[in-house]
Amino acid sequence: MPKGYQRYTHGTVKAAKAEALADKFHALYGIGCSPAQRMTRKQRGQANVVLVMYWPAGVEQVEWLLLASEGAGLEAETLKPLLRGHG
Template sequence: MPISTPIARSKTSALARVLDAIPKGYTRTTQGAVKPAKALALIRKFHELYGIGCTPGQRLVRKAAGKANCLLVIYWPEGAVSVEWLMLATPGTGIEAERLQPVDGTPRAHWLGYELVRRPNERGNASWTWRRPKAEMAEHHALIAELSNQHHQNALAALLQRIAHQPGFNGVRTQGRELFNEAVRRGHKSEELPMLFWLTKPTHGERYLIPS
C-alpha cells in the first residue's frame, strides 16, 4: 500500500475526516496554517517526524511500540492563499515536541470556523459533531431580527439560503433549524424556507503520494 495522505478541497471533507478519526482514538490535536508553496513540504516533514502517511500495518507496529499514531488533515481549496492543517494523534510517545490539546478539553476546539462538540445525534446516540460558534449564532439571530423588522424579505431569504448550504453536520443542522424557526416566528413564511443541506458521506480528499 502506498504511503499517502488526502488533501481536502472542501471544508466538508476536511471536517468530516476529523469526526471520522476521533472514534478511532485520535483524541489529541494541534493546528496551524502555511502558504500553499510550503504545504507539500509540511506534509513530507510531518510524515518523516510522525508517520502521518503510514499504512494500517505500520500504524499497528507503531502502536505496539508505544508510539503515537498521527493523521494530518489538510484543507487546501483551489486558489487558497493559506492552507489550513490540523493534526490528530493517538496516545503514545514520539510527539512531545508538539503542543497537543485533548479534543474534549476547554476551551472547545475550533477549526475552519466551526466548534467541535459531543452531543446526541439524530439516532439518539452521543457522537462528535461540528456546530457554529456562539458568536456566529448571535450574529445570525441579530440579522434575522433586523431584516424581519425592516421587511427586507429578499435579503432575509438570501441569508436563510446561505445558512441552509453550510456543512450539514448534525450540530450545524440543529442550529439551522433554530434559525429557521426564529425567522418564521418573526413572520417569514414556513413554506418559503430553503431545504437544509444534508450531509452525505464525503471523501476525505485527493490522495497525495508522499515520496519515500
C-alpha cells in the same frame, strides 16, 4: 473521535509550503504509514498521527489539523485534548 485520536494541534501554512509541511510531518510522525506500520507503532507505544488539510484551489493559505492517538513521539508538539460531545 473515531480511530482513537485524542489530541490535536492545528495551524495555517502558505500554500507553496504545504507539501513540505506534509513531508515534515511524515518524516517526524509517520502520517503516511500503512495499516501494518500503524499497528506496529501502536504495539511499540508510539502515537499514530493523521494530517487533515483544507486546501481549495487558488488559496494562499492552507489550514491543517494534526490528530494524534495516545502514545510517545510527539513531545515536540503542543497538543490539546479533543473534547468529546455529549448526546
